[in-house]
Amino acid sequence: MIDLSSPLTNQNKFLIFGGGFSGNYFAKAIRKLGCVALTSSRSKSNESNSFIFNSENDSIPGDSIFEGVTHILSCIPPDKNGNDPVLKRLQNKINNLSLTWVGYLSTTGVYGNTYGNWVSEQDQPNPFQERSQRRLNCEKEWINSNLPIQIFRLPGIYGPGRSTLEAIKTGKIKVIEKENQVFSRIHVADIANAIIYLLQNKNNLDFHPIINIADDEPCSQIKVISYGYQLLGLRMPKKILFEEAKKDLSPIAQSFWKENRRVSNKLLCEKLGYKLIYKNYQLGLNNCLINIIK
């Protein structure tokens, strides 16, 4: 049952650490509900709702930023040692606040390679890449923080301004095919909307400390790219087989092809009843096209 008298009110103040692609999108969505939302960036921004935080130097927010904070969302990746930047610099301060909820954006990379099989929150993390080991360590730090933490594991994030369409337009795309290789993905609007749905309905839903947010249709990269070319009315260049293409890929690009998994959203979408806005890449890219043509 959906709680129509939402627990979110204009008395709520959100601090969003990492006002990048997802953090900023979430901030805009939550402000529409009347909440206050401040986002961090590492350098000075003209945005009035922004503050400076850089874990690598002394740019720590002043006390006034923390006044009246009820919710925190952290969207900052692990530091090079695998420590969480927010906890490392601000945990003492945060532990003294009266917080209702703390969210952390993590990655489905913590599950490692499942050779194309489905993976859910019930599966033990088995990170394969070093960056995913660092991520799992940050998850553990948040879980051990004594804060009311909820972790969201995300696959590839895309949305207006950051999608296959932009990659095609700027010539950054490589049309690579690898047999039986799939990726999961999520539209940025569904990250924000799913989190807001869980917050609005928290009085009626079981609490789960770890939740995957992924769309319904993991699929090959080539399907997405070919749909992107179709939407833009452009002819797709000839495919390159992965074995041939890999010598020209950066180590980070190569590492993405080393893992093959289908991320299940059953907990979020079946058990908890969230309805995806963009349940597959076609719907998601149709939305991104609006940004390209406007």
Ligand SMILES: NC(=O)c1ccc[n+]([C@@H]2O[C@H](COP(=O)([O-])OP(=O)(O)OC[C@H]3O[C@@H](n4cnc5c(N)ncnc54)[C@H](OP(=O)(O)O)[C@@H]3O)[C@@H](O)[C@H]2O)c1
């Ligand atoms: N992109 C993906 O496909 C993907 C997939 C799964 C999970 N994730 C994870 O989900 C989270 C959100 O992803 P996103 O793509 O929306 O992130 P994003 O656009 O890259 O934004 C990251 C934010 O973190 C801030 N940041 C980075 N290092 C920092 C430090 N040392 N101290 C303070 N702030 C720091 C950045 O500050 P500035 O604004 O100053 O740059 C930026 O605001 C990240 O943790 C990301 O690793 C991403």
